[in-house]
Amino acid sequence: MHVKPALSALHRVTASGARLARGWSGSPRATDALTALGCLGLTAIDLPGLAAADNSLTGASAAVVLALGCATLLVRRRMPWISYLAALLFIGWLHELTLIQFALYSVGRYRGRRAGVLATLGYLAFALFLFCCVPGWPEAKHESLSGFLGIVVPIGVLASAVGIAAYRHDLVAELNERRAEAAVLQAVQQERTSVARDVHDFVGRELTLLTVRSEVLSVRSRETSYAKDFEELADTARRAHLVLNEIIVQRGERASTPGVEGLAALAEESGRAGSPVRLAMDPEVNGLSPLRQAAVYRVVQECLTNAAKHAGGETVEVSIAADGPRLRIAVSNALPARTPGRAPVSAGSGTASMSERVRSLGGTLTATRTEDSYEVVATLPRG
Structure with a gap:
């Protein structure tokens, strides 16, 4: 059986791919493309062995098949199960264990703990079935069960565990980002409320003065033709003040902002x-x-x-x-001068x-x- 580099190689390739992608364009698509290329590079190490021993593929056809399988990582964020199914096919047909590492990581990273655990159990069950029931798969019959499991189990468990840990890290980062956004929105809302209180206090005071002044003028001009106009002006100012009170209903005990x-x-x-x-x-x-x-x-x-x-x-x-x-x-x-940690x-x-x-x-x-x-x-x- 072809033993692929363990999870450290997977993590190094994925991490370096992510860093290069951020430096290149910061696009998730670029990260996925570099991840797929990294997986293809690791699988290409076994290209001569695949063509010579594991199956009837030629060197060229084996390269095409491996490239198609690794290309499924381009959609690992939206459809990580496609990479997972392709990886299982590679295990049964080509005896190739590299893609399954990337696939399990992707399922855990983008579908969470439950999906990651189910995918890992499915992978282990499928590998055990091949080992026990499929003749000549491939040199497994020449190995002990403990030796076989010593290869298969760490590959699946570690890849899935790293993906789940990354998923939890993403959740925490998103939560912190949303908390920061909520803090900004809350500050803006509080400032709008403060502005509304100030409008109520300042404009309400002027409307009160206008009402009182209009009523005084109405009394003084009672015997003239302007009395009715002053009374209407006083009523209008009073209604405007009432509308202002209805619009700004939550004044609380806070005083208006000083000048x-x-x-x-x-x-x-x-x-x-x-x-x-x-x-x-x-x-x-x-x-x-x-x-x-x-x-x-x-x-x-x-x-x-x-x-x-x-x-x-x-x-x-x-x-x-x-x-x-x-x-x-x-x-x-x-x-x-900025000090460390400041x-x-x-x-x-x-x-x-x-x-x-x-x-x-x-x-x-x-x-x-x-x-x-x-x-x-x-x-x-x-x-």
């Missing part, structure tokens, strides 16, 4: 936490609408939080300036929430990281 008047306290708090702040703010910023001031506060707040996490001790430069019809917010800080500056859910706040007001936000600095720049329309 630019809260930046000094924010900078002082950051300094106490170990990240001193240099705050430069154009006086015209105080005339912005409450929603825009809240956006400025949120951007600076999140940037100072990031600086405390990733650049503790470094001075944070905060600049808020009116640039024509737009407002520019720039927050930057130096990055300390997490780099990230653009995770906090950046997503900042971007959502800025986009809700028609602005833009960019976060740029270099080797020694990190900067966030947001622009907002002043209107």
Whole structure:
């Protein structure tokens, strides 16, 4: 019987194929193609023996048959059972054990533990049947059962076990990725809720003032033709306030986001936490609408939080300036020399929430990281 390289060869070929594929195009199809070529290369080692001893195939026909069998690995992600059946055919006809290693790995990797165990048991049962019931398969009758099983069992069990382990690793990686996506979505949703609360507080206050003022004017002009118009204006403002309350039903106990008047306290708090702040703010910023001031506060707040996490001790430069019809917010800080195990500056859910706040007001936000600095720049329309 032709004894193929054990699972270490399989794993090396598969891993090296995966690395080459990532370097080439990062495409799963490229990985599968390189895996199929690796399997063909291993089976080609036995090409002379297949043509000479195991069957009536010539060298050319044996090469074609082996190539067709290895080509089934091109669909191993969607249909790994095709490779598995082809591998069983190779075992019974060509006495070839290389493809079954790749096939069992693929079944375990892309169909999970249950399928991998069933495929392994089927392979072992089929091999045992050939050993016991098929005459001359191939030199098995000249070997002991323990010697035969010492070849067949490790090939199947180890290949399937590695595939199942890779399947579990893929599940964990996908779970972590989805958790990260969920964290970003949750941050965006929380920021939208915060914006809605701010809209309710700021706009609701203005609608209340409009209602009261209209009612006062209605009373003062009771004897004139404008009284009815003021009463209708007061009713309209009151209805708008009611609609606003109905749209934003979950206000909770959270207060509205502070405006630019809260930046000094924010900078002082950051300094106490170990990240001193240099705050430069154009006086015209105080005339912005409450929603825009809240956006400025949120951007600076999140940037100072990031600086405390990733650049503790470094001075944070905060600049808020009116640039024509737009407002520019720039927050930057130096990055300390990265030490082993130190997490780099990230653009995770906090950046997503900042971007959502800025986009809700028609602005833009960019976060740029270099080797020694990190900067966030947001622009907002002043209107």
